[in-house]
Amino acid sequence: MSEKQYDIRIIAETEYVTDQSFPDEERYVFAYTITITNTGLTAATLLRRHWLITDANCRVQEVRGDGVIGEQPHIMPGESFQYTSAAVLETPVGCMQGTYEMVADDGVDFDVQIPVFNLSTPNTLH
DSSP, X not given: OOTTTSOEEEEEEEEEOGGGOBGGGTBEEEEEEEEEEEOSSSOEEEEEEEEEEEETTOOEEEEEEESBTTBOXXXXXXXXXXXXXXXXXXXXXXXXXXXXXXXXXXXOEEEEEEEEEEEEOTTTOO
C-alpha cells in the first residue's frame, strides 16, 4: 500500500465569535473552518470524527460522532470538502485536535490525524 494511495490533508482556520461570547460568564465561542483535501489516488468517505478540545484550565471536552455537520462527505481525488462549526470554551485560549475515520472506495479503512490548532481571543497569543 503506497502512502499516496490514501492521502488526506487538513487545514483549519479559526475565528473568535464576539457576539456569541460572554467573557463575564466564562463563555468564549470560536468558529473553525476545516478544509479536507484528498491528495491521494483513491476517493474516500469521512465516516466519523473524534475531537479533543482543551481549554487553558486543561479541561478536555471529547466529541465523537458520525460525519461532520450532519454529512458524511465523499471526497474524490483532487477535491476538497469544507465546513464550519464551533466550539465553546470557558477560557479565552484553548486548542483542538482529533481524528477523522475514513473509508476508501476500495474498502480500506484509515484514520486521518487533525493537527492541533489554537483557539484564542484577539491579542491573546502572538
